[in-house]
Amino acid sequence: MPDFSLTDDQTSVRDLARKFARTEMAPRAAECDRKSLFPEDIYRKAWELGLMNLNVPTEYGGSGLSLLDQCLIVEELSYGCAGMTTSIIANCLALEPILLGGTPEQKTRFLKPFCASYNLASFGLTEPAGGSDAGALATRATRDGDHYVISGEKCFITNAPNASLFTVFATTDPALRTKGICAFVVPRSTEGVTPGKDEEKMGHRASSTGTVRFDSVRVPVADRLGAEGEGFSIAMRTLDQTRTPIGALANGIAQAAMEHAARYALQRKSFGKPIAEHQAIQIKLANMAQSIHAARLLTWHAAWKIDHGEPATLESSIAKTFASDSAMRVADEAIQVFGGYGYMKEYPVEKLLRDAKLTQIYEGSNEIQRTVIARELLRRYA
Protein backbone atom coordinates (compact mmCIF):
# COMPACT_ATOMS: atom_id res chain seq x y z
CA MET A 1 0.00 0.00 0.00
CA PRO A 2 1.22 3.50 -0.74
CA ASP A 3 1.73 5.90 2.13
CA PHE A 4 -0.43 9.02 1.88
CA SER A 5 0.85 10.74 4.99
CA LEU A 6 2.98 13.84 4.60
CA THR A 7 6.36 14.05 6.30
CA ASP A 8 7.10 16.74 8.89
CA ASP A 9 9.22 18.51 6.28
CA GLN A 10 6.27 18.53 3.91
CA THR A 11 3.79 19.84 6.42
CA SER A 12 6.19 22.56 7.46
CA VAL A 13 6.82 23.84 3.93
CA ARG A 14 3.10 23.58 3.22
CA ASP A 15 2.40 25.59 6.38
CA LEU A 16 4.83 28.28 5.24
CA ALA A 17 3.02 28.55 1.89
CA ARG A 18 -0.34 28.51 3.67
CA LYS A 19 0.63 31.35 5.96
CA PHE A 20 2.07 33.36 3.09
CA ALA A 21 -1.03 32.80 0.95
CA ARG A 22 -3.41 33.78 3.70
CA THR A 23 -1.58 36.72 5.19
CA GLU A 24 0.14 38.24 2.14
CA MET A 25 -1.67 37.12 -0.99
CA ALA A 26 -5.37 36.70 -0.15
CA PRO A 27 -5.86 40.17 1.38
CA ARG A 28 -4.64 41.77 -1.88
CA ALA A 29 -6.23 39.32 -4.33
CA ALA A 30 -9.50 41.16 -4.96
CA GLU A 31 -7.84 44.51 -5.56
CA CYS A 32 -5.18 43.08 -7.87
CA ASP A 33 -7.91 41.28 -9.78
CA ARG A 34 -10.11 44.36 -10.10
CA LYS A 35 -7.33 46.71 -11.15
CA SER A 36 -5.14 44.17 -12.93
CA LEU A 37 -2.20 45.04 -10.67
CA PHE A 38 1.07 43.11 -10.70
CA PRO A 39 2.01 42.97 -6.99
CA GLU A 40 5.77 42.89 -7.34
CA ASP A 41 6.31 43.35 -3.58
CA ILE A 42 4.48 40.07 -2.97
CA TYR A 43 6.53 38.28 -5.62
CA ARG A 44 9.72 39.67 -4.15
CA LYS A 45 8.68 38.42 -0.72
CA ALA A 46 7.85 35.00 -2.16
CA TRP A 47 11.38 34.90 -3.56
CA GLU A 48 12.87 35.98 -0.20
CA LEU A 49 11.07 33.17 1.60
CA GLY A 50 12.15 30.55 -0.94
CA LEU A 51 8.69 30.12 -2.46
CA MET A 52 9.71 31.03 -6.00
CA ASN A 53 12.37 28.91 -7.70
CA LEU A 54 10.98 25.72 -6.21
CA ASN A 55 12.39 23.28 -8.76
CA VAL A 56 15.93 24.70 -8.95
CA PRO A 57 18.42 22.65 -6.89
CA THR A 58 19.80 24.39 -3.81
CA GLU A 59 23.33 24.35 -5.28
CA TYR A 60 22.09 26.86 -7.86
CA GLY A 61 20.21 28.94 -5.30
CA GLY A 62 16.72 27.48 -5.65
CA SER A 63 14.61 25.55 -3.17
CA GLY A 64 15.35 22.11 -4.63
CA LEU A 65 11.97 20.59 -3.86
CA SER A 66 10.41 17.39 -5.11
CA LEU A 67 7.43 17.75 -7.42
CA LEU A 68 5.08 16.59 -4.68
CA ASP A 69 6.42 19.29 -2.35
CA GLN A 70 5.97 21.82 -5.15
CA CYS A 71 2.37 20.70 -5.57
CA LEU A 72 1.69 21.12 -1.85
CA ILE A 73 3.01 24.68 -2.02
CA VAL A 74 1.26 25.58 -5.27
CA GLU A 75 -2.14 24.45 -3.97
CA GLU A 76 -1.74 26.62 -0.88
CA LEU A 77 -0.58 29.66 -2.84
CA SER A 78 -3.39 29.29 -5.34
CA TYR A 79 -5.90 29.15 -2.50
CA GLY A 80 -4.68 32.67 -1.71
CA CYS A 81 -4.69 33.91 -5.32
CA ALA A 82 -4.39 31.86 -8.50
CA GLY A 83 -3.17 34.76 -10.61
CA MET A 84 -0.31 35.59 -8.26
CA THR A 85 0.53 31.90 -8.18
CA THR A 86 0.77 31.76 -11.96
CA SER A 87 3.37 34.51 -11.85
CA ILE A 88 5.21 32.97 -8.89
CA ILE A 89 5.53 29.55 -10.54
CA ALA A 90 6.27 30.87 -14.04
CA ASN A 91 9.93 30.79 -13.00
CA CYS A 92 9.70 27.02 -12.50
CA LEU A 93 8.32 26.68 -16.03
CA ALA A 94 10.90 29.02 -17.55
CA LEU A 95 13.91 27.54 -15.74
CA GLU A 96 13.00 23.86 -16.20
CA PRO A 97 14.46 23.80 -19.77
CA ILE A 98 17.81 24.89 -18.29
CA LEU A 99 17.58 22.15 -15.66
CA LEU A 100 16.70 19.54 -18.27
CA GLY A 101 18.84 20.64 -21.21
CA GLY A 102 21.60 22.78 -19.72
CA THR A 103 25.19 21.70 -19.15
CA PRO A 104 26.59 22.17 -15.61
CA GLU A 105 28.41 25.24 -16.96
CA GLN A 106 25.16 26.72 -18.35
CA LYS A 107 23.29 25.98 -15.14
CA THR A 108 25.94 27.73 -13.09
CA ARG A 109 26.14 30.66 -15.49
CA PHE A 110 22.39 31.25 -15.81
CA LEU A 111 20.77 29.93 -12.66
CA LYS A 112 23.16 31.10 -9.96
CA PRO A 113 22.99 34.84 -10.62
CA PHE A 114 19.32 34.58 -11.52
CA CYS A 115 18.30 32.85 -8.28
CA ALA A 116 20.62 34.92 -6.09
CA SER A 117 18.30 37.91 -6.25
CA TYR A 118 14.66 38.53 -7.10
CA ASN A 119 14.21 37.89 -10.83
CA LEU A 120 11.43 36.74 -13.09
CA ALA A 121 11.82 34.49 -16.11
CA SER A 122 9.44 33.57 -18.94
CA PHE A 123 8.93 30.46 -21.00
CA GLY A 124 8.46 31.37 -24.67
CA LEU A 125 6.89 28.61 -26.68
CA THR A 126 3.42 29.75 -27.82
CA GLU A 127 3.12 31.90 -30.95
CA PRO A 128 0.26 33.96 -32.38
CA ALA A 129 -0.42 31.35 -35.07
CA GLY A 130 -0.74 28.49 -32.61
CA GLY A 131 0.08 27.06 -29.24
CA SER A 132 -1.18 23.51 -29.28
CA ASP A 133 0.75 22.55 -32.40
CA ALA A 134 4.09 23.59 -30.92
CA GLY A 135 5.96 21.63 -33.58
CA ALA A 136 4.72 24.15 -36.16
CA LEU A 137 6.28 27.19 -34.50
CA ALA A 138 7.60 29.83 -36.88
CA THR A 139 10.20 31.78 -34.89
CA ARG A 140 13.44 31.31 -36.84
CA ALA A 141 16.94 30.67 -35.54
CA THR A 142 19.55 31.15 -38.27
CA ARG A 143 23.11 30.10 -37.59
CA ASP A 144 25.72 32.81 -38.14
CA GLY A 145 29.20 31.74 -37.03
CA ASP A 146 29.20 31.21 -33.30
CA HIS A 147 25.80 32.87 -32.98
CA TYR A 148 22.20 32.23 -33.90
CA VAL A 149 20.06 35.08 -35.16
CA ILE A 150 16.52 34.75 -33.79
CA SER A 151 13.49 36.44 -35.36
CA GLY A 152 9.83 35.95 -34.62
CA GLU A 153 7.11 36.59 -32.09
CA LYS A 154 5.83 34.76 -29.02
CA CYS A 155 2.46 35.47 -27.41
CA PHE A 156 0.55 34.80 -24.18
CA ILE A 157 3.87 34.65 -22.34
CA THR A 158 3.45 34.75 -18.56
CA ASN A 159 5.54 37.47 -16.87
CA ALA A 160 6.96 38.62 -20.24
CA PRO A 161 6.42 42.30 -19.44
CA ASN A 162 8.43 41.87 -16.22
CA ALA A 163 10.93 39.11 -16.96
CA SER A 164 14.69 39.54 -17.10
CA LEU A 165 15.35 36.16 -18.72
CA PHE A 166 13.57 34.16 -21.42
CA THR A 167 13.80 30.57 -22.50
CA VAL A 168 12.84 30.63 -26.15
CA PHE A 169 12.03 27.95 -28.67
CA ALA A 170 12.84 28.60 -32.33
CA THR A 171 13.36 26.51 -35.45
CA THR A 172 16.37 26.33 -37.73
CA ASP A 173 14.15 24.91 -40.48
CA PRO A 174 10.34 24.72 -40.31
CA ALA A 175 10.38 21.84 -42.81
CA LEU A 176 12.07 19.71 -40.15
CA ARG A 177 9.03 20.25 -37.90
CA THR A 178 9.83 19.12 -34.36
CA LYS A 179 13.34 18.02 -35.37
CA GLY A 180 14.29 21.59 -36.28
CA ILE A 181 13.45 23.20 -32.96
CA CYS A 182 16.14 24.51 -30.62
CA ALA A 183 15.93 25.93 -27.10
CA PHE A 184 17.79 29.11 -26.13
CA VAL A 185 18.36 31.21 -23.06
CA VAL A 186 17.96 34.88 -23.93
CA PRO A 187 18.41 37.71 -21.42
CA ARG A 188 15.89 40.52 -21.83
CA SER A 189 18.77 42.98 -22.19
CA THR A 190 19.83 41.39 -25.50
CA GLU A 191 19.42 43.78 -28.43
CA GLY A 192 16.26 43.14 -30.44
CA VAL A 193 14.21 41.61 -27.60
CA THR A 194 10.97 43.60 -27.19
CA PRO A 195 8.38 42.45 -24.67
CA GLY A 196 4.90 43.83 -25.33
CA LYS A 197 2.43 45.34 -22.90
CA ASP A 198 0.49 43.40 -20.28
CA GLU A 199 -2.69 42.00 -21.90
CA GLU A 200 -6.17 42.50 -20.38
CA LYS A 201 -7.31 39.09 -19.21
CA MET A 202 -10.48 37.39 -17.96
CA GLY A 203 -8.76 36.00 -14.87
CA HIS A 204 -5.31 35.64 -13.30
CA ARG A 205 -5.25 39.40 -13.51
CA ALA A 206 -2.50 39.73 -10.88
CA SER A 207 -0.25 37.92 -13.34
CA SER A 208 1.20 39.64 -16.37
CA THR A 209 0.95 38.11 -19.83
CA GLY A 210 2.31 39.50 -23.05
CA THR A 211 4.01 39.11 -26.38
CA VAL A 212 7.76 39.12 -26.94
CA ARG A 213 9.21 40.15 -30.31
CA PHE A 214 12.64 38.98 -31.40
CA ASP A 215 14.13 41.15 -34.15
CA SER A 216 17.41 39.66 -35.38
CA VAL A 217 18.44 38.83 -31.83
CA ARG A 218 22.01 37.49 -31.73
CA VAL A 219 22.34 34.62 -29.28
CA PRO A 220 25.69 32.85 -28.71
CA VAL A 221 25.74 29.17 -29.65
CA ALA A 222 26.91 28.64 -26.07
CA ASP A 223 23.45 29.72 -24.90
CA ARG A 224 21.61 26.99 -26.79
CA LEU A 225 20.24 24.30 -24.48
CA GLY A 226 20.92 20.75 -25.60
CA ALA A 227 21.82 19.78 -29.13
CA GLU A 228 20.51 21.46 -32.26
CA GLY A 229 17.06 19.99 -32.85
CA GLU A 230 16.61 18.92 -29.24
CA GLY A 231 14.45 21.91 -28.35
CA PHE A 232 11.08 20.28 -28.93
CA SER A 233 11.98 17.39 -26.67
CA ILE A 234 13.17 19.84 -23.99
CA ALA A 235 9.88 21.75 -24.26
CA MET A 236 7.79 18.60 -23.95
CA ARG A 237 9.83 17.22 -21.06
CA THR A 238 9.51 20.61 -19.36
CA LEU A 239 5.73 20.47 -19.65
CA ASP A 240 5.78 16.88 -18.38
CA GLN A 241 7.24 18.31 -15.16
CA THR A 242 5.13 21.45 -14.83
CA ARG A 243 1.74 20.05 -15.85
CA THR A 244 1.12 18.36 -12.52
CA PRO A 245 1.54 21.55 -10.44
CA ILE A 246 -1.14 23.11 -12.68
CA GLY A 247 -3.42 20.42 -11.27
CA ALA A 248 -2.41 21.58 -7.79
CA LEU A 249 -3.09 25.17 -8.77
CA ALA A 250 -6.58 24.19 -9.91
CA ASN A 251 -7.12 22.33 -6.62
CA GLY A 252 -6.28 25.46 -4.64
CA ILE A 253 -8.95 27.40 -6.53
CA ALA A 254 -11.48 24.62 -5.98
CA GLN A 255 -10.68 24.36 -2.28
CA ALA A 256 -11.21 28.09 -1.84
CA ALA A 257 -14.51 27.92 -3.74
CA MET A 258 -15.77 25.03 -1.62
CA GLU A 259 -14.85 26.74 1.64
CA HIS A 260 -16.58 29.95 0.62
CA ALA A 261 -19.66 27.98 -0.38
CA ALA A 262 -19.78 25.96 2.85
CA ARG A 263 -19.45 29.02 5.08
CA TYR A 264 -22.03 30.93 3.10
CA ALA A 265 -24.46 28.01 3.14
CA LEU A 266 -24.32 27.83 6.93
CA GLN A 267 -25.08 31.50 7.28
CA ARG A 268 -27.55 32.30 4.47
CA LYS A 269 -31.16 31.49 5.29
CA SER A 270 -34.09 30.68 3.04
CA PHE A 271 -37.49 29.27 3.97
CA GLY A 272 -36.63 29.75 7.61
CA LYS A 273 -33.42 27.73 7.78
CA PRO A 274 -29.80 27.91 6.68
CA ILE A 275 -29.54 26.88 3.03
CA ALA A 276 -26.96 24.28 4.19
CA GLU A 277 -29.99 22.39 5.54
CA HIS A 278 -31.56 22.11 2.09
CA GLN A 279 -30.57 18.83 0.57
CA ALA A 280 -29.97 20.35 -2.86
CA ILE A 281 -27.23 22.54 -1.38
CA GLN A 282 -25.80 19.64 0.61
CA ILE A 283 -25.49 17.60 -2.56
CA LYS A 284 -23.61 20.43 -4.23
CA LEU A 285 -21.20 20.66 -1.30
CA ALA A 286 -20.76 16.90 -1.23
CA ASN A 287 -19.99 16.81 -4.95
CA MET A 288 -17.46 19.59 -4.54
CA ALA A 289 -15.70 17.76 -1.73
CA GLN A 290 -15.57 14.51 -3.72
CA SER A 291 -14.25 16.20 -6.77
CA ILE A 292 -11.52 18.07 -4.89
CA HIS A 293 -10.45 14.98 -3.00
CA ALA A 294 -10.18 12.93 -6.19
CA ALA A 295 -8.31 15.69 -8.00
CA ARG A 296 -5.87 16.13 -5.14
CA LEU A 297 -5.08 12.41 -4.96
CA LEU A 298 -4.56 12.26 -8.73
CA THR A 299 -2.22 15.22 -8.49
CA TRP A 300 -0.24 13.76 -5.62
CA HIS A 301 0.00 10.43 -7.38
CA ALA A 302 1.31 11.92 -10.63
CA ALA A 303 3.84 13.99 -8.69
CA TRP A 304 4.86 10.97 -6.65
CA LYS A 305 5.45 8.90 -9.80
CA ILE A 306 7.57 11.62 -11.36
CA ASP A 307 9.56 12.00 -8.13
CA HIS A 308 10.23 8.28 -8.27
CA GLY A 309 11.53 8.57 -11.82
CA GLU A 310 8.66 6.61 -13.29
CA PRO A 311 7.04 7.53 -16.61
CA ALA A 312 3.96 9.59 -15.81
CA THR A 313 2.76 11.21 -19.03
CA LEU A 314 -0.62 9.53 -18.64
CA GLU A 315 -0.95 10.31 -14.92
CA SER A 316 0.14 13.92 -15.21
CA SER A 317 -2.23 14.56 -18.10
CA ILE A 318 -5.08 12.95 -16.18
CA ALA A 319 -4.26 14.96 -13.06
CA LYS A 320 -4.09 18.29 -14.91
CA THR A 321 -7.26 17.65 -16.92
CA PHE A 322 -9.31 16.25 -14.08
CA ALA A 323 -8.23 18.91 -11.60
CA SER A 324 -8.85 21.81 -13.98
CA ASP A 325 -12.27 20.49 -15.04
CA SER A 326 -13.04 19.91 -11.37
CA ALA A 327 -12.03 23.47 -10.46
CA MET A 328 -14.39 24.82 -13.14
CA ARG A 329 -17.28 22.70 -11.85
CA VAL A 330 -16.62 23.51 -8.22
CA ALA A 331 -16.29 27.25 -8.84
CA ASP A 332 -19.46 27.18 -10.93
CA GLU A 333 -21.39 25.40 -8.17
CA ALA A 334 -19.97 27.76 -5.54
CA ILE A 335 -21.49 30.67 -7.45
CA GLN A 336 -24.78 28.79 -7.55
CA VAL A 337 -24.68 28.32 -3.76
CA PHE A 338 -24.17 32.06 -3.39
CA GLY A 339 -27.12 32.76 -5.69
CA GLY A 340 -27.27 36.38 -6.89
CA TYR A 341 -24.48 37.40 -4.56
CA GLY A 342 -22.24 34.87 -6.28
CA TYR A 343 -22.64 36.78 -9.52
CA MET A 344 -21.57 40.04 -7.87
CA LYS A 345 -17.95 41.18 -8.01
CA GLU A 346 -18.22 42.21 -4.39
CA TYR A 347 -18.15 38.52 -3.43
CA PRO A 348 -15.12 36.31 -3.97
CA VAL A 349 -16.50 33.38 -5.95
CA GLU A 350 -16.96 34.80 -9.46
CA LYS A 351 -13.20 35.49 -9.58
CA LEU A 352 -12.59 31.83 -8.84
CA LEU A 353 -14.55 30.76 -11.90
CA ARG A 354 -12.61 33.18 -14.10
CA ASP A 355 -9.35 31.94 -12.58
CA ALA A 356 -10.29 28.27 -12.93
CA LYS A 357 -10.94 28.69 -16.66
CA LEU A 358 -7.27 29.27 -17.49
CA THR A 359 -6.24 25.95 -15.97
CA GLN A 360 -8.17 24.20 -18.76
CA ILE A 361 -6.26 26.15 -21.39
CA TYR A 362 -2.60 26.72 -20.55
CA GLU A 363 0.30 24.27 -20.25
CA GLY A 364 -1.41 22.11 -22.87
CA SER A 365 -5.16 22.57 -23.35
CA ASN A 366 -7.44 19.90 -21.95
CA GLU A 367 -8.28 18.81 -25.50
CA ILE A 368 -4.60 18.17 -26.12
CA GLN A 369 -4.33 16.40 -22.75
CA ARG A 370 -7.19 14.11 -23.72
CA THR A 371 -5.51 13.24 -27.01
CA VAL A 372 -2.40 12.37 -24.97
CA ILE A 373 -4.43 10.29 -22.52
CA ALA A 374 -6.18 8.46 -25.35
CA ARG A 375 -2.89 7.85 -27.16
CA GLU A 376 -1.29 6.38 -24.04
CA LEU A 377 -4.37 4.32 -23.43
CA LEU A 378 -4.82 2.99 -26.94
CA ARG A 379 -1.13 2.12 -27.15
CA ARG A 380 -1.74 -0.40 -24.39
CA TYR A 381 -4.49 -2.17 -26.33
CA ALA A 382 -3.06 -1.94 -29.84
Add this chain to the structure above:
Amino acid sequence: MEIVVCVKPVPDAETKLRPAPDGRTLDLEGAKFVLAGYDESAVEQALLLKDAVPGSTVRVVSFGPPGRTEEVLRAALALGCDTATLVESPPLAHSADVRSVARALAAAVKKLPHDLVLVGKQSGDSEAGMLPTALAQALGHPGFNGAVELKFDPTQKLFTFGRASEAGLERWECPGPVVLGLQQAGNDPRTAKLQNILKSRRATLDKVSLAELPTLDVAGATAEAFQLPPPRTGAKWIEYKTPEEAATKLVRLLKEEAKVFP
Protein backbone atom coordinates in the same frame (compact mmCIF):
# COMPACT_ATOMS: atom_id res chain seq x y z
CA MET B 1 26.11 39.27 23.87
CA GLU B 2 24.61 36.06 25.15
CA ILE B 3 20.83 36.01 24.83
CA VAL B 4 18.47 33.30 25.99
CA VAL B 5 14.82 33.36 24.87
CA CYS B 6 12.25 31.21 26.61
CA VAL B 7 9.18 30.27 24.58
CA LYS B 8 6.07 28.24 25.27
CA PRO B 9 4.27 25.89 22.89
CA VAL B 10 0.70 27.16 22.60
CA PRO B 11 -2.21 25.78 20.59
CA ASP B 12 -2.61 27.43 17.22
CA ALA B 13 -5.27 30.16 17.21
CA GLU B 14 -7.57 28.05 15.04
CA THR B 15 -7.77 25.26 17.65
CA LYS B 16 -11.29 24.64 18.88
CA LEU B 17 -10.85 24.49 22.64
CA ARG B 18 -12.96 22.17 24.76
CA PRO B 19 -12.64 20.70 28.24
CA ALA B 20 -11.31 17.14 28.50
CA PRO B 21 -13.66 14.49 29.97
CA ASP B 22 -12.08 14.98 33.42
CA GLY B 23 -13.29 18.59 33.38
CA ARG B 24 -10.02 19.79 34.87
CA THR B 25 -7.85 19.96 31.77
CA LEU B 26 -8.27 21.01 28.17
CA ASP B 27 -8.63 18.49 25.39
CA LEU B 28 -5.69 19.38 23.17
CA GLU B 29 -5.63 16.11 21.26
CA GLY B 30 -4.61 16.77 17.66
CA ALA B 31 -3.99 20.48 18.27
CA LYS B 32 -1.17 22.11 16.41
CA PHE B 33 1.31 23.86 18.69
CA VAL B 34 3.02 27.01 17.55
CA LEU B 35 5.29 29.84 18.51
CA ALA B 36 2.79 32.62 19.05
CA GLY B 37 1.99 36.08 20.30
CA TYR B 38 4.51 37.76 22.57
CA ASP B 39 6.87 34.80 22.27
CA GLU B 40 7.23 35.52 18.57
CA SER B 41 8.08 39.11 19.46
CA ALA B 42 10.63 37.96 22.04
CA VAL B 43 12.39 35.84 19.42
CA GLU B 44 12.24 38.72 16.94
CA GLN B 45 13.73 41.13 19.50
CA ALA B 46 16.51 38.68 20.34
CA LEU B 47 17.38 38.37 16.65
CA LEU B 48 17.32 42.15 16.21
CA LEU B 49 19.80 42.50 19.11
CA LYS B 50 21.93 39.77 17.58
CA ASP B 51 22.03 41.69 14.29
CA ALA B 52 22.88 44.91 16.15
CA VAL B 53 25.64 43.47 18.34
CA PRO B 54 28.03 41.37 16.25
CA GLY B 55 29.18 38.13 17.83
CA SER B 56 25.96 37.63 19.78
CA THR B 57 24.35 34.25 20.26
CA VAL B 58 20.65 33.56 20.69
CA ARG B 59 19.69 30.36 22.49
CA VAL B 60 16.09 29.31 22.78
CA VAL B 61 14.70 27.24 25.66
CA SER B 62 11.27 25.71 26.07
CA PHE B 63 9.62 23.59 28.72
CA GLY B 64 6.90 21.14 27.80
CA PRO B 65 6.02 17.66 26.52
CA PRO B 66 8.51 16.59 23.80
CA GLY B 67 6.42 16.62 20.55
CA ARG B 68 4.84 20.03 20.75
CA THR B 69 7.82 21.63 22.45
CA GLU B 70 10.13 20.41 19.74
CA GLU B 71 7.88 22.09 17.18
CA VAL B 72 8.21 25.57 18.69
CA LEU B 73 11.93 25.14 19.23
CA ARG B 74 12.39 24.22 15.58
CA ALA B 75 10.26 27.20 14.58
CA ALA B 76 12.60 29.44 16.59
CA LEU B 77 15.67 27.83 15.01
CA ALA B 78 14.18 28.38 11.55
CA LEU B 79 13.85 32.07 12.37
CA GLY B 80 17.55 32.30 13.19
CA CYS B 81 18.16 31.23 16.80
CA ASP B 82 21.48 29.45 17.21
CA THR B 83 20.71 26.59 19.58
CA ALA B 84 17.63 25.10 21.18
CA THR B 85 17.17 23.39 24.52
CA LEU B 86 14.16 21.26 25.28
CA VAL B 87 13.28 20.93 28.93
CA GLU B 88 11.09 17.87 29.11
CA SER B 89 8.06 18.23 31.29
CA PRO B 90 6.32 15.42 33.11
CA PRO B 91 3.11 14.37 31.33
CA LEU B 92 0.13 16.73 31.64
CA ALA B 93 2.25 19.59 32.87
CA HIS B 94 0.76 21.92 30.27
CA SER B 95 -1.10 23.86 32.90
CA ALA B 96 1.66 23.42 35.47
CA ASP B 97 1.99 25.97 38.18
CA VAL B 98 3.95 29.00 37.04
CA ARG B 99 6.62 28.62 39.72
CA SER B 100 7.31 25.02 38.63
CA VAL B 101 7.67 26.18 35.05
CA ALA B 102 9.97 29.01 36.12
CA ARG B 103 12.15 26.60 38.11
CA ALA B 104 12.37 24.15 35.24
CA LEU B 105 13.33 26.90 32.79
CA ALA B 106 15.78 28.40 35.27
CA ALA B 107 17.52 25.04 35.66
CA ALA B 108 18.18 25.02 31.91
CA VAL B 109 18.98 28.74 31.60
CA LYS B 110 21.56 28.49 34.41
CA LYS B 111 23.59 26.10 32.29
CA LEU B 112 23.73 28.60 29.42
CA PRO B 113 25.77 31.81 29.33
CA HIS B 114 23.34 34.73 29.46
CA ASP B 115 23.42 38.52 29.67
CA LEU B 116 19.78 38.78 28.78
CA VAL B 117 16.87 36.40 29.26
CA LEU B 118 13.93 37.40 27.08
CA VAL B 119 10.40 36.07 27.38
CA GLY B 120 7.06 37.26 26.07
CA LYS B 121 5.28 39.42 28.62
CA GLN B 122 2.54 36.78 28.74
CA SER B 123 1.92 33.47 27.01
CA GLY B 124 -0.24 33.18 23.94
CA ASP B 125 -2.69 30.82 25.63
CA SER B 126 -3.17 31.30 29.38
CA GLU B 127 -1.95 34.92 29.30
CA ALA B 128 -1.22 34.94 33.01
CA GLY B 129 1.80 37.23 32.67
CA MET B 130 3.51 35.90 35.79
CA LEU B 131 6.34 33.89 34.31
CA PRO B 132 8.78 36.76 33.63
CA THR B 133 8.82 37.71 37.29
CA ALA B 134 8.85 34.12 38.53
CA LEU B 135 11.75 33.32 36.21
CA ALA B 136 13.72 36.36 37.39
CA GLN B 137 13.20 35.20 40.94
CA ALA B 138 14.20 31.61 40.18
CA LEU B 139 17.38 32.86 38.51
CA GLY B 140 18.06 35.50 41.15
CA HIS B 141 18.27 38.24 38.50
CA PRO B 142 16.46 41.56 38.23
CA GLY B 143 13.27 41.21 36.21
CA PHE B 144 10.91 43.61 34.44
CA ASN B 145 7.71 42.87 32.64
CA GLY B 146 6.13 44.78 29.76
CA ALA B 147 9.36 46.05 28.17
CA VAL B 148 9.27 47.99 24.90
CA GLU B 149 11.94 49.70 22.79
CA LEU B 150 14.68 47.41 24.09
CA LYS B 151 18.20 48.42 23.12
CA PHE B 152 21.71 47.52 24.25
CA ASP B 153 24.34 50.16 24.82
CA PRO B 154 27.62 48.32 24.17
CA THR B 155 29.91 51.04 25.61
CA GLN B 156 28.16 51.17 28.98
CA LYS B 157 27.04 47.54 28.79
CA LEU B 158 23.51 48.55 29.70
CA PHE B 159 20.14 47.41 28.49
CA THR B 160 17.75 50.31 28.01
CA PHE B 161 14.02 49.86 27.61
CA GLY B 162 10.70 51.49 28.23
CA ARG B 163 7.70 50.33 30.18
CA ALA B 164 4.23 51.69 29.71
CA SER B 165 2.59 52.78 32.94
CA GLU B 166 -0.56 54.74 33.62
CA ALA B 167 1.49 57.88 34.05
CA GLY B 168 3.32 57.51 30.73
CA LEU B 169 6.38 55.72 29.49
CA GLU B 170 8.96 54.80 32.11
CA ARG B 171 12.58 54.68 30.92
CA TRP B 172 14.80 52.05 32.46
CA GLU B 173 18.36 50.96 32.17
CA CYS B 174 19.85 47.87 33.68
CA PRO B 175 23.09 45.89 33.36
CA GLY B 176 22.87 42.19 32.56
CA PRO B 177 22.07 39.57 33.51
CA VAL B 178 18.45 40.63 33.48
CA VAL B 179 15.12 38.95 32.72
CA LEU B 180 12.74 40.94 30.53
CA GLY B 181 9.12 40.20 29.68
CA LEU B 182 8.74 41.78 26.27
CA GLN B 183 5.65 43.74 25.30
CA GLN B 184 6.73 44.64 21.80
CA ALA B 185 9.72 44.05 19.53
CA GLY B 186 11.26 46.71 17.33
CA ASN B 187 9.84 44.92 14.29
CA ASP B 188 6.94 42.75 13.25
CA PRO B 189 8.08 39.13 13.73
CA ARG B 190 9.85 37.86 10.62
CA THR B 191 8.80 34.78 8.65
CA ALA B 192 11.20 31.86 8.41
CA LYS B 193 12.56 31.04 4.96
CA LEU B 194 11.85 27.69 3.40
CA GLN B 195 15.49 26.55 3.41
CA ASN B 196 15.87 27.52 7.07
CA ILE B 197 12.71 25.65 7.96
CA LEU B 198 14.08 22.52 6.30
CA LYS B 199 17.46 22.99 8.02
CA SER B 200 15.80 23.47 11.41
CA ARG B 201 14.03 20.14 11.01
CA ARG B 202 17.39 18.39 10.94
CA ALA B 203 18.97 20.37 13.77
CA THR B 204 19.76 18.50 16.95
CA LEU B 205 18.10 19.88 20.06
CA ASP B 206 19.79 19.89 23.43
CA LYS B 207 17.68 18.09 25.99
CA VAL B 208 17.34 18.51 29.71
CA SER B 209 15.54 15.51 31.13
CA LEU B 210 13.28 15.41 34.12
CA ALA B 211 15.94 13.68 36.16
CA GLU B 212 18.25 16.67 35.81
CA LEU B 213 15.65 19.12 37.09
CA PRO B 214 15.07 20.30 40.63
CA THR B 215 11.93 18.84 42.17
CA LEU B 216 8.99 20.41 40.45
CA ASP B 217 6.21 19.57 42.83
CA VAL B 218 5.80 23.07 44.08
CA ALA B 219 2.43 23.27 45.76
CA GLY B 220 0.99 25.97 43.59
CA ALA B 221 -2.07 26.68 41.57
CA THR B 222 -3.86 23.83 39.86
CA ALA B 223 -6.81 24.16 37.52
CA GLU B 224 -10.09 23.13 39.13
CA ALA B 225 -12.43 23.11 36.15
CA PHE B 226 -12.74 24.17 32.54
CA GLN B 227 -16.13 25.03 31.10
CA LEU B 228 -17.17 26.45 27.77
CA PRO B 229 -18.96 29.77 28.10
CA PRO B 230 -22.71 29.47 27.45
CA PRO B 231 -23.56 30.18 23.82
CA ARG B 232 -24.26 33.84 23.37
CA THR B 233 -27.49 35.10 21.94
CA GLY B 234 -28.96 38.47 21.26
CA ALA B 235 -26.55 39.75 18.62
CA LYS B 236 -28.35 41.57 15.83
CA TRP B 237 -27.21 41.90 12.24
CA ILE B 238 -28.12 45.14 10.55
CA GLU B 239 -28.80 44.88 6.83
CA TYR B 240 -28.09 48.13 5.04
CA LYS B 241 -27.25 49.70 1.71
CA THR B 242 -25.75 53.02 2.78
CA PRO B 243 -23.83 54.08 5.89
CA GLU B 244 -26.64 56.54 6.63
CA GLU B 245 -29.15 53.73 6.66
CA ALA B 246 -26.91 51.65 8.95
CA ALA B 247 -26.54 54.55 11.39
CA THR B 248 -30.27 55.26 11.46
CA LYS B 249 -31.11 51.63 12.11
CA LEU B 250 -28.41 51.35 14.77
CA VAL B 251 -29.59 54.45 16.62
CA ARG B 252 -33.16 53.14 16.57
CA LEU B 253 -32.05 49.78 18.04
CA LEU B 254 -29.92 51.45 20.69
CA LYS B 255 -32.87 53.62 21.70
CA GLU B 256 -35.78 51.27 21.43
CA GLU B 257 -34.35 47.84 22.14
CA ALA B 258 -31.11 48.21 24.06
CA LYS B 259 -32.46 51.39 25.71
CA VAL B 260 -28.92 52.74 25.98
CA PHE B 261 -30.33 56.27 25.73
CA PRO B 262 -33.84 57.63 25.61
